[in-house]
Amino acid sequence: MDLTGLLAFNVLSGIATFVLITLGLGVIYGMMRIINLAHGEFMMLGAYTTVSAVGPG
DSSP states (O other), X not given: OHHHHHHHHHHHHHHHHHXXXXXXXXXXXXXXXXXXXXXXXXXXXXXXXXXXXXXXX
């Protein structure tokens, strides 16, 4: 049961992340009519920071 709950939480967390990215891109495109791909750079920077901070402990 614990593994199922953890898996469900991880899936929902991933879906929520993608929804936030999609909403951010949609708002920027709606306001400026330009596809701004800087969100991907910030997402990669945040992921790298998280991995490097969690790695050492």
